[in-house]
Amino acid sequence: xxxxxxxxxxxxxxxxxxxxxxxxxxxxxxxxxxxxxxxxxxxxxxxxxxxxxxxxxxxxxxxxxxxxxxxxxxxxxxxxxxxxxxxxxxxxxxxxxxxxx
Numbered sequence: 001x002x003x004x005x006x007x008x009x010x011x012x013x014x015x016x017x018x019x020x021x022x023x024x025x026x027x028x029x030x031x032x033x034x035x036x037x038x039x040x041x042x043x044x045x046x047x048x049x050x051x052x053x054x055x056x057x058x059x060x061x062x063x064x065x066x067x068x069x070x071x072x073x074x075x076x077x078x079x080x081x082x083x084x085x086x087x088x089x090x091x092x093x094x095x096x097x098x099x100x101x
Contacts, residue, residue, distance in 0.1 A: 006089050007082035016041045017049070019070025023058050026069050027051075040073040047073035052099070 015035055017026050019042035026038055026049055037050040049069050057072040058065070078096050080089045092098070 004086045005082065006080055006084050006086065009086070010082060014039055016045070017069055018042070019046060019068065019073070021069050022065060023049075023054055023063075023067045023069060023072060024065035027054055027065075038069075039077065040069055040075075042070055045077045045079075046070070047075035047077050049073045050099075 015033060015038055017029065017038040017040060019040050030036065030038060030051065037048050039045050040047040040049055047070070049072065053072055053074055057063070058067055063072070078092065078098060080092050
C-alpha cells in the first residue's frame with residue numbers, strides 16, 4: 001500500500017453539483033446515480049455534500065428541501081493529488097476526520 005498512488009484507485013469521473021441547486025435536487029441526483037456524495041461547485045470546487053450532510057444538516061433540523069446545496073455543504077473541500085500515496089491520503093483523511101472519499 002505504501003507505493004500505491006491515489007491515481008491507481010481514484011474515480012476518474014468527478015460528479016458535481018452547482019452550489020445554487022436545491023438539496024432535494026442533489027438527493028435525487030445521488031439516488032439516480034447511486035452516489036453518496038457530490039462535489040459542490042461555486043465557480044470552482046468549494047465543498048462536498050454527502051447523504052450524511054443532508055440527513056444531519058437539513059432533515060434533522062427541519063430545514064426546507066429547497067435549501068441551497070452551498071448552504072449545507074461541508075467546506076472547505078479538502079483534497080489530495082493523484083500522485084500522492086495512499087498512505088498520505090489516509091493521513092489527510094484521518095487528520096481532517098474525513099469519512100467520504
